[in-house]
Amino acid sequence: MVFTKVSRFGLYGRTGVLHTRAGDVLTPTFMPDGTRGAVKGLTPQQVIGTGVGIVLANTYHLHLNPGEQVIKKLGGLHGFANRKGPMLTDSGGFQVFSLDSHAKVTEEGVKFKDPISGDIRMITPEKSIQIQLDLGADMIVAFDHLIGLKDAKPEDVKDAFDRTHRWLERCIVEFKKLTKDMIGPDDPLYKVEPCKVKKRPMLFGVVQGGLDIELRKKSLRIIQASDVDGIAIGGLSVGETREEMATVLEALAPLYDAKRPRFLLGVGTPQDLRIAVENGIDMLDCVLPTRNARHSSVWGADDVRMTLTNEKYKEDRDSIEVGCDCYTCASGFSRAFLRHQFKSGDPLAGTLASIHNLRYMMRICESYRLFTAPATIS
């Protein structure tokens, strides 16, 4: 069983305990991006201190440098990055498509230019699965065809939609081949630790279809009929409005099966988080909270964005958010001190602001976990 102790709130929201091979995680949960294996500027202990349960790492970046074979040799992501808790890798697709505007899609895979060496490389669905298994993440994502939604032609959306499902089949074949000697999450031993049997990671299939509601529903039906452990919603937060994103999530909310975790890829303002969670999403990742924090932008009460380098904070004794229980606020770092550190170029400022922003996201998640109306898993 992937989930236990599931409770519900609102029409479609739910809380629960997600069982991964690296430990249990309470949901809903926000997952910070540890792009190169670690959340920028934070130690694993500082990340845990914010309440974060899962860290996401980027397959694309780690594949290019230092390479999955180096990481595998050094104990996988857990050993290499010194992280004990669950880790998730994305498929590498998002970075291939977003960082190389000349990336060339064929039925075989995607060719792109290595930004370090200039060499032409290729990621195929099989290669993405191989890399992610070598990296040793506990949850991995099938390789999908992503397109930007702004000005996307309907025929391009349909083309990416069809290719995503063809690639999913190839991902599943490769995944089964490489994990045939491991037990899956439905095995009673999966939750037992220590366990002599090798456990495989969970595989997520990706729902595509742009802003076309019927395509999105069809994609979800295809993914849920496939042999995957989790449902990922891809291709959002790539140029559409918040209302357009909400429309897609609202359309999908009644259609999820209850047994699998639902992961919304790359979405992450506090407002987006609430929309997603109230529409049945269990997990979200985004680089935004920590990237913003490193650039002095933090969330205060009621989601107000504050720029800590602002002159008005020069003599401000208050913490970022009065009453916040994060390390930065609770231990008394003032806005004036943080402003000074940012102005001085001290990376401590980015670390302290990142701790606050992550905790801000996790406090929203935790507020939903207070709901306890029981729900069944079918």
Ligand SMILES: [Zn+2]
């Ligand atoms: Zn705080």
